[in-house]
Amino acid sequence: MSFESTLTILLAMTQSIWRPPTLRKDSAEEAERRATWLELFYDLVFVATIGQLSHALSKEISWAGVGGFVLFFIPIWWCWVGATFYATRFDTDGLFDRLFAFIQMAVVAAMAVHVHHGLGEGDVGFALCYGAFRVQLVLQYQLAGYYNPIAKALVNRYSLGFTLSVLLWLGSLLVPGPFRYGLWIVGLTLDLGTPLSAGKLLVQVPPSFTHIPERVGLFTIIVLGEAVLGVIRGLSSLEWTLAAQIAAVLGLTIAFCLWWLYFDSVDGSPLTSLKAGKTLLGLTWLYAHLPLTAGLAMAGVGLEHLVKNGPETPPETAEQWLFCGAIALVLTALATIHWMTCTLGTPEFRRVLSAYRVGSALFILLLVLVGHNLSSLQVVAWTAGACLVQVGFDVLKTRSSQDQVQG
Numbered sequence: 001m002s003f004e005s006t007l008t009i010l011l012a013m014t015q016s017i018w019r020p021p022t023l024r025k026d027s028a029e030e031a032e033r034r035a036t037w038l039e040l041f042y043d044l045v046f047v048a049t050i051g052q053l054s055h056a057l058s059k060e061i062s063w064a065g066v067g068g069f070v071l072f073f074i075p076i077w078w079c080w081v082g083a084t085f086y087a088t089r090f091d092t093d094g095l096f097d098r099l100f101a102f103i104q105m106a107v108v109a110a111m112a113v114h115v116h117h118g119l120g121e122g123d124v125g126f127a128l129c130y131g132a133f134r135v136q137l138v139l140q141y142q143l144a145g146y147y148n149p150i151a152k153a154l155v156n157r158y159s160l161g162f163t164l165s166v167l168l169w170l171g172s173l174l175v176p177g178p179f180r181y182g183l184w185i186v187g188l189t190l191d192l193g194t195p196l197s198a199g200k201l202l203v204q205v206p207p208s209f210t211h212i213p214e215r216v217g218l219f220t221i222i223v224l225g226e227a228v229l230g231v232i233r234g235l236s237s238l239e240w241t242l243a244a245q246i247a248a249v250l251g252l253t254i255a256f257c258l259w260w261l262y263f264d265s266v267d268g269s270p271l272t273s274l275k276a277g278k279t280l281l282g283l284t285w286l287y288a289h290l291p292l293t294a295g296l297a298m299a300g301v302g303l304e305h306l307v308k309n310g311p312e313t314p315p316e317t318a319e320q321w322l323f324c325g326a327i328a329l330v331l332t333a334l335a336t337i338h339w340m341t342c343t344l345g346t347p348e349f350r351r352v353l354s355a356y357r358v359g360s361a362l363f364i365l366l367l368v369l370v371g372h373n374l375s376s377l378q379v380v381a382w383t384a385g386a387c388l389v390q391v392g393f394d395v396l397k398t399r400s401s402q403d404q405v406q407g
Helices: 003-017 037-059 063-090 095-117 123-147 149-174 177-198 200-204 211-235 242-263 269-276 279-287 289-309 317-340 347-370 376-406
Strands: none
Touching: 037 063, 037 095, 037 211, 037 289, 063 095, 063 123, 063 149, 063 177, 063 211, 063 289, 095 123, 123 149, 123 177, 149 177, 149 200, 177 200, 177 279, 200 269, 200 279, 211 242, 211 289, 242 289, 242 317, 242 376, 269 279, 279 289, 279 317, 289 317, 289 376, 317 347, 317 376, 347 376
């Protein structure tokens, strides 16, 4: 075999192994991008992590428990967002992309182990895992910037903000508990604020406007599954009585209604505002999914406890606050998302839709303030009724809007 033939074979093998990060644009794609099998597999590790986090909250339903849940949930969500936005811009599905994905999955799996133990016992390991995940993401962005000069400015902005956040997280290991969590909050603020500071750089290197809404929707489905699991876990310790069956059906009704309210109106159009340099609108749409998904996960825990209590047993105050507060948070987040969705009917329709969401959220919170003597079944029933009213309103208003367009 000649030297030239050997060199050709070696170059071909190298190209099959190493595919440099390539900036992907919607306009250059032959078809609308869809979630890959790897992305779906990748999401499974986040299913396990959120499941462990929900289990930890279930063991301690209190203000401290909710605080710990939020303090863990935000970094987990942000890891998923960071990896997803990198992939939608630069992923080539090459060998190294898959290896990076595997390493990230291993890190997130380790995070799941540490969140199981909660704050105090698992915080040091969790901080190390979060730092490791973010360092790897910075490395990926630096490689992408090297091979895609047009993205270099955005990469440097991201790398600076994310690196400073990592330093704060690692520095938190040197201080005791309460101060440690303060550094976490500062680090997360810096992390979440970095894309907001990118401004016009996001216009030059935008994410996929078709891929991101689908990926965000898939993550929402993952968390919505916690509500379904909450019903199943709650029923596992009860006799299969008629009242228990009604509670189960109503619990599933709530989950189904929340699915309907989000996915029947899901629209990633605010992201397209990045084209016009309106980064605040696009990122607000994304960030509104943080309270949405956190609320769904907490609602699943609250629903589990209400069902487990037995239909006729009044829930404890903390359980009622968790469940009703979480559902109210979800509806408020939906109101925010629908308010800014550009193609969801007329501006008046969006305002009315959002007002109904907020009104239902206030009604559900009222159940906590005045419904001290309500049984678990009654709390679930009133909440399901409020969600069903939202669905009915959406059906009527959507049909009315369609009739106006046709007329």
